[in-house]
Amino acid sequence: MYMRQMMSENKNSAGHFRDTVVLHGLTEIRVHGVGGTRPEELLCDLSPKRVAGDAIAGFYRTSDDRGRHREAYSWGGLTSHSPLRVLWTLLMPSMLANMAGWMARSRVKSGEEEATQEPTTWIFRWFARLAALVLTLHAAVIVTILSLDTFAYQCLGQLQCSRRLVAASWLPALNFLHERPGIRLALGVIVPVAVALLFFVLACRSRTRYERVEPPTPFRTLPAPGVRCAAAQKGGLRSAQFWSGWLWHKHLSDLHLAASVAVPTGTLGWCVSELGERMNLPANSPMVVARLATAASIVVVLIIVGMLATDAAHEYFARGTLIFSGVFLFITSVAAWTLPLELVQADDGGAKTVLQPVGVAPGIESVTVSWGLALLLLFPLVVQQVTAWGARWWKAAKEARRRGDFEGRRAELKWVRAKARGTLKVFPFAAPVVLNVVALILGNAVLLSLMMLAAGGLGEVSYGFRPERGVLEPTVGPALWVPKAVMSIASVLALGVIVVLGLFGVAVWIWLAAKSKAKASSLVDELRTAYDEAEMRSGSLTRAPAKAATAQERRDAWTVSAFEPAPFDHSRSALARATKSRPSKWVRQAARACLIGEYTPNLAAILAITVSAVGVLGTLLVVTQIWDPQTWVAELVTWLSVLLPVSYVAALRLMFRNERVRRAMMSPFDVGTFFPRSFHPFAPPSYTERAVPELTRRIWWLHDFGGRVVLTAHSQGSALTAAVLARQSERTEENPVGLVTLGSPLAKLYRWAFPALFSDGLLQSFAKGHGGFGDIHWRNVFYATDYIGGPVATKAWSASLRKIDMSMIDPMTDKFVFGQPLPNILSHTGYWVDPRFWREVEKMCDIVAPYHFRATDTGAHSVSYGDSAGMSLSRPPVNGSPSNIGDDEEASLATIAPDSTTPLPYQ
Numbered sequence: 086m087y088m089r090q091m092m093s094e095n096k097n098s099a100g101h102f103r104d105t106v107v108l109h110g111l112t113e114i115r116v117h118g119v120g121g122t123r124p125e126e127l128l129c130d131l132s133p134k135r136v137a138g139d140a141i142a143g144f145y146r147t148s149d150d151r152g153r154h155r156e157a158y159s160w161g162g163l164t165s166h167s168p169l170r171v172l173w174t175l176l177m178p179s180m181l182a183n184m185a186g187w188m189a190r191s192r193v194k195s196g197e198e199e200a201t202q203e204p205t206t207w208i209f210r211w212f213a214r215l216a217a218l219v220l221t222l223h224a225a226v227i228v229t230i231l232s233l234d235t236f237a238y239q240c241l242g243q244l245q246c247s248r249r250l251v252a253a254s255w256l257p258a259l260n261f262l263h264e265r266p267g268i269r270l271a272l273g274v275i276v277p278v279a280v281a282l283l284f285f286v287l288a289c290r291s292r293t294r295y296e297r298v299e300p301p302t303p304f305r306t307l308p309a310p311g312v313r314c315a316a317a318q319k320g321g322l323r324s325a326q327f328w329s330g331w332l333w334h335k336h337l338s339d340l341h342l343a344a345s346v347a348v349p350t351g352t353l354g355w356c357v358s359e360l361g362e363r364m365n366l367p368a369n370s371p372m373v374v375a376r377l378a379t380a381a382s383i384v385v386v387l388i389i390v391g392m393l394a395t396d397a398a399h400e401y402f403a404r405g406t407l408i409f410s411g412v413f414l415f416i417t418s419v420a421a422w423t424l425p426l427e428l429v430q431a432d433d434g435g436a437k438t439v440l441q442p443v444g445v446a447p448g449i450e451s452v453t454v455s456w457g458l459a460l461l462l463l464f465p466l467v468v469q470q471v472t473a474w475g476a477r478w479w480k481a482a483k484e485a486r487r488r489g490d491f492e493g494r495r496a497e498l499k500w501v502r503a504k505a506r507g508t509l510k511v512f513p514f515a516a517p518v519v520l521n522v523v524a525l526i527l528g529n530a531v532l533l534s535l536m537m538l539a540a541g542g543l544g545e546v547s548y549g550f551r552p553e554r555g556v557l558e559p560t561v562g563p564a565l566w567v568p569k570a571v572m573s574i575a576s577v578l579a580l581g582v583i584v585v586l587g588l589f590g591v592a593v594w595i596w597l598a599a600k601s602k603a604k605a606s607s608l609v610d611e612l613r614t615a616y617d618e619a620e621m622r623s624g625s626l627t628r629a630p631a632k633a634a635t636a637q638e639r640r641d642a643w644t645v646s647a648f649e650p651a652p653f654d655h656s657r658s659a660l661a662r663a664t665k666s667r668p669s670k671w672v673r674q675a676a677r678a679c680l681i682g683e684y685t686p687n688l689a690a691i692l693a694i695t696v697s698a699v700g701v702l703g704t705l706l707v708v709t710q711i712w713d714p715q716t717w718v719a720e721l722v723t724w725l726s727v728l729l730p731v732s733y734v735a736a737l738r739l740m741f742r743n744e745r746v747r748r749a750m751m752s753p754f755d756v757g758t759f760f761p762r763s764f765h766p767f768a769p770p771s772y773t774e775r776a777v778p779e780l781t782r783r784i785w786w787l788h789d790f791g792g793r794v795v796l797t798a799h800s801q802g803s804a805l806t807a808a809v810l811a812r813q814s815e816r817t818e819e820n821p822v823g824l825v826t827l828g829s830p831l832a833k834l835y836r837w838a839f840p841a842l843f844s845d846g847l848l849q850s851f852a853k854g855h856g857g858f859g860d861i862h863w864r865n866v867f868y869a870t871d872y873i874g875g876p877v878a879t880k881a882w883s884a885s886l887r888k889i890d891m892s893m894i895d896p897m898t899d900k901f902v903f904g905q906p907l908p909n910i911l912s913h914t915g916y917w918v919d920p921r922f923w924r925e926v927e928k929m930c931d932i933v934a935p936y937h938f939r940a941t942d943t944g945a946h947s948v949s950y951g952d953s954a955g956m957s958l959s960r961p962p963v964n965g966s967p968s969n970i971g972d973d974e975e976a977s978l979a980t981i982a983p984d985s986t987t988p989l990p991y992q
Contacts, residue, residue, distance in 0.1 A: 106136045106146060108790035111153040111934035113926070114144070114783070118800025118828065119755040121161015128157050137783060142776060144783055153795075153930055158780055160805070163295075163772035164755050173754055173769040178528035180757040182220045185520035186213035186316060186764030188512060190473070191841040204321040204841040207396065209517075210314065212466040214337075214393040216521040217765040219462045220528055221341050222386075225348035226456040227532040229277040230449060230571075233352060235540050237273030238266060238446040239565050246544050246563035266441055267371075267424030270356055274349040274418060281345035284767045288338045291770035296331040296761070298775040301782050303816045315761040317396035321842050322811040323857050328777045330761040336398035338766040340389050343407040347389075350414040351382030352452050357421045359448035371420040378417035385410045390462070444551020444566045453568050457708070463521060470515040481505040509879065511840050513690055522697035526578050533575030534722055540565045548572045548716070570707070576718045577703035579725060585696050593688060597677055604676035605668035609648060612672070615894040647671040647899040647907050671907050675896065678870035678910050685872045686837045755801050756834070760842075773808060780809045784858075788820050793934045795823035797926055799916060800873060803829035804843075810856040811847060819859030823933035824851075825926050827866045827916040828874030848877055852886040862932050866922050868895035870912045893921050 115127045124133050124145035133145040141162035147155050173180075189205045240246040241262050262269050299308040302325075311318075311329035318324035357375040366372065388406055392399070481504035491497040512519075540546045544563030551566060648669055668676070706712040758769045784794050798806040803826035810822065835843035850856065851863050867874045869892060878887040896908040897919065909915065916922045 106134075107154065108787055109792050111793050111795065111930055112787055113153050113155050113795045113797055113930065114780075115155070115157045116780070116796060116798040116802030116806055117157070117159065117161065118798075118802050119753075121164060122159070122799075123161070124157040124159040127159070128155060133157065137786075138779060142772075142779060151927065151930075153934075158776075158783070158802075160772060160776045160779075163775060164758070176767060176769050177757075178220055178524040179217075179765045179768040180754065181520050181524035181527070182217040183762055183765040183768040184757055184760070185517040185524065186210070186217065187760045187839050187842060188516035188520060189213070189841050190511065191844050199844055199846045200320050200323055203317055203319055204844075205316060207317070207394075209466075209469055210316050210396060211394045212469050213517055213521075214764050215390060215462040216466045216517070218341070218344060218389070218393065219459050219521075220524055220765065221344055221767070222348060222459045222462075223456060223525065223529055224532060225277055225281065225345045226352075226452065226459070227529070227536060228280055229274070229349045229352045230452060230568075231536045231539060232276035233270060233273030233349065233356065234446045234449050235536065235543070235565060235567070236276075237269040238356075240543050240563070241269050242266060242441055243544070243563050246565070249543060249563070265424075266360060266446075267357060267421045270353055270360075270446065271418045271421040274353050274414065277349040278346060278414065281342055284345075285338060285342045288334070288762075288766050292331060292334050292338075295770040295772065295774040296334050298778050299331070300325060300328045300778045300812070301785065303814075312398045314396045314398075314763045316763045320813070321844075322808055322847065323813055325813045325815055327812065328761065328774055328808075330763065330771075330774060332398040332400065334762050334766055336400055336403045337762070339400075339403035339407045340392060341766050343385055343403075343410040344389050346407070346410040346414055347382040347385040350410065350417050351379045352448070353414075353421055354378030354382065354417045355451060356446045356448040357417070357424060359451075360442070360446065361424070363442050363447045371424050374416060374420035378413050378420070381413045382410070385413075442551070444549070445568065449568065450550055453570055457570075463518075463525075466521065467515075467518050470518050474515060478505040509836065509840065509845055510686065511837050512686075514694065516838065519693050519697045522701060523693055526582060526696060526700040530575065530578035530582060533571055534579050534725070536571060537567060537575055537722060540567050572722075573707040573714045574704055576714045576722045577707055578700055579722045580718070581699040581703050582696060583725070585692075585699050589692055589695065597680060600680055601673050601677040604680055605673045608676045608679065609668050609672055612675070612894065612899065613648070616899055619894070619898075643902050644900050645903045647896075647901060671899075675870065675910055678872075678895075678912055681872045682868070682870050682875065682912075686833060756830075759801070759804060760839075773805060776805055777808050777812070780805065781812065781858075784809070784822065785816070793820050793822075795825065795926070795929050795933050797825050797827070798829070799826075800828045800830065800913065803827075803831055804835055807831055807843070807847075807851070810851065810858040810861055813857040814859060821860040821862060821933055822856075822858060823929040824861055824863045825866065825922075825929050826863070826874075827922055828871050828913045829865055829867065829877070830873045830875075831865075832877040832879075833875040834873065845879070849882065849886060852878065852882070852889045862929060863889050864891060864925050864929055865889050866891050866893060866916065866925055868893055868911060868913075868915075870895045870910055873913050891925060893919065897921075 117127055124135075124143075125131055128145065128147040130147040133147045135143045136146045136156070137144040138158075142158075142160040145157045145159060147157075149155065189209055191199070191204055236250075240250065244263060247263065262272070299310060302308045308329070310331045311326035312332050313326065314333050315327050315330050318327045321327065354375040354377070358372055358379070361372045361375075385406060392402060392406070478501065481501045484504065485491070485497050485501050491500060506513075537546070544565045547564060547566050548569045549566060550568060648671075703712075707714070754769060755772075758771050759773055761771045761774060762768050787794055796806045796810075806824060806826075810824065831843060831848060836845060836848065851861055854861050854863075865877050867876060867890070876890040876892065878890050895911050895915070897911070898908055901908055911919065
């Protein structure tokens with residue numbers, strides 16, 4: 086509400102710049118966080134002027150303030166502004182699989198080695214790509230079984246079932262298909278191939294909008310796209326080619342599409358050959374081709390496994406593998422189409438009855454086994470991660486034995502544990518494995534549940550492969566068979582996820598309720614001390630004139646402290662109210678916010694590990710037949726599956742209609758799509774592939790015309806600016822850049838989850854003032870109540886480096902006017918209205934560009950809207966139009982489009 090009031094009062098929008106923009110002087114660029122904050126809100130201006138970029142992601146400028154230009158980089162259009170972005174929620178499993186590859190620990194520890202060495206080992210990157218391939222194979226197998234077996238073979242093989250799918254005008258065609266199972270099987274591969282092509286086309290379209298934007302170079306020639314995987318770039322984020330992922334994504338997309346095509350090809354070939362054997366057909370050419378297609382599909386998958394071992398894109402080899410897989414799909418379909426098989430039996434009256442093997446299509450048993458065997462591709466990553474984890478403990482134990490100066494065995498074990506874990510807070514155990522398992526659980530649970538739902542909607546479902554009696558018998562009624570393994574694993578995964586989420590929510594609520602009581606008792610003294618110190622610094626406790634003191638007394642008479650029980654609150658006993666032994670509800674809320682801010686990473690790790698552990702344990706119990714889920718469990722899962730699409734459509738409709746809801750619900754995708762698609766090509770596109778080059782070019786553009794830049798980055802925007810400043814500039818001279826981060830997840834989230842990229846060495850180099858971009862002046866502002874942001878420095882950092890962190894007390898004060906709302910807990914979103922934060926921005930501007938350097942329009946006047954805002958808005962000068970700028974400054978003007986809705990050509 087406050088920012089909207091500021092916007093309505095500000096008449097000095099960027100429209101006063103007309104067709105030119107001053108580039109020299111100091112420019113503050115505000116970068117928003119998750120959710121896609123609008124530039125109008127960032128700049129407190131109802132109509133800021135777009136000066137670079139386009140409507141999807143652009144730079145907007147408003148009037149100058151305190152001797153500096155003010156701009157906002159709005160990149161929210163890359164993630165959440167468009168209603169179509171909500172469809173990315175379908176890609177969450179692939180997003181998690183891609184994230185998993187970036188969550189490894191660094192193979193090097195010192196900052197000097199980090200700048201020249203690859204952040205992870207080659208063997209890990211290969212195994213991580215294999216684990217991501219498992220998700221593609223599993224999805225392809227499940228969709229193929231649903232289409233080829235459930236729909237094409239079983240349902241279209243029964244007239245009562247097939248008539249539920251099509252209108253009466255299609256009955257002649259149904260009769261034709263009803264008698265020819267080979268053609269039905271060939272038609273069954275259309276859906277899985279179409280689904281794979283859909284994901285491939287979406288990946289290609291997004292690649293042209295994101296990965297196709299190459300990082301800038303200081304040379305006049307266009308930058309050449311890099312051929313190496315971003316995860317294999319030496320120096321990690323420091324590499325100039327890190328954000329050049331067009332060729333690699335194209336290479337990886339071809340390989341995953343080839344695998345997606347190989348699955349229905351092999352399934353079709355195997356089912357055709359098995360069906361022929363069941364019907365005692367001679368080994369003619371269609372049968373031979375079907376067996377060759379199955380072997381070719383296995384060969385294609387093995388080739389893909391081998392090609393994923395390389396870190397360089399080989400476009401022709403990957404495209405050749407895709408073509409090879411597609412050719413065999415076509416040949417196998419022709420063979421199935423020409424299968425000489427008509428399963429028709431005529432009685433004495435001339436009526437025809439179709440005979441075919443009852444149950445699932447012959448060969449589906451082997452396909453179901455292959456679905457489980459695909460998990461073997463995850464096993465190398467498990468072994469690698471467990472080995473790396475054990476190696477850290479073994480080295481720590483070996484060093485402890487070499488020291489031998491511990492007081493008892495317990496002290497030695499404590500030292501070994503601290504040494505193995507390290508001084509940094511990181512994901513506790515095998516993060517890449519855990520996230521890959523979670524991705525597989527979510528993907529398989531949804532697809533298997535939808536398979537059971539589809540089968541239940543077409544007929545009466547039986548679980549198994551076929552009835553125990555007879556292989557050949559007339560089909561009677563719409564009876565469909567679903568493999569028992571599918572039902573069991575779907576039940577375990579779906580119910581496991583629901584139960585874990587429910588119990589986890591209840592446990593966290595109980596834990597917060599109990600823990601916040603103890604935290605509130607200690608927080609009262611901390612807050613009182615902090616507020617007293619703040620009043621001393623502001624000078625409010627110094628002697629004041631008698632008239633001012635009288636006014637202050639009148640104000641104090643209306644002022645109430647939030648430490649006291651709320652007025653008219655009858656929820657406490659008189660004794661507790663008198664002794665004040667229990668903190669107020671306001672304090673308990675602040676304590677709860679502090680606990681959430683402190684333990685958010687730990688809670689996220691516990692949830693992810695628990696979901697993966699329950700899924701793995703349940704699957705093992707089913708596979709080993711220790712637990713056999715009953716039919717009522719399958720019926721419950723089917724009922725829940727009915728709610729799944731209904732809930733999803735309702736959420737989609739809400740997100741389509743309401744941008745604020747869409748921005749909130751799509752916020753996790755801003756984190757999940759930060760890194761390039763180096764491990765799974767069908768993940769949502771990485772917005773940083775375009776945002777990092779754009780922000781880099783904007784800073785270079787300002788620097789080339791004598792300007793200096795201060796970046797004010799909130800939340801996810803701080804990770805974006807860190808990626809920009811870490812990248813090697815390749816320019817000989819760069820002006821220093823100021824960086825003020827607020828609510829930054831650089832340490833609490835990114836160093837914790839992605840220690841190989843956002844390493845402690847990289848953050849320390851920023852604190853020391855060194856970055857790939859040039860000299861950096863950094864200040865990190867945070868609240869203890871922030872559930873995302875937090876301090877960057879650790880105890881291992883020197884005292885001088887720890888000064889970059891500034892902890893601000895939240896809430897800002899305990900005082901409020903009687904009858905008015907209590908002071909708000911600002912948490913993660915309140916920095917923009919905190920005057921203490923804006924004072925830090927002003928200090929940073931003085932460091933980067935002293936006030937006499939700031940070359941803004943002459944005659945600018947500033948009007949302040951109060952200390953509670955910490956912001957001031959400038960009025961345009963009387964003679965401040967671009968025509969009054971001298972000839973020596975004319976080169977520092979940029980021409981912009983007169984219409985803000987006109988898209989600018991991207992360069």
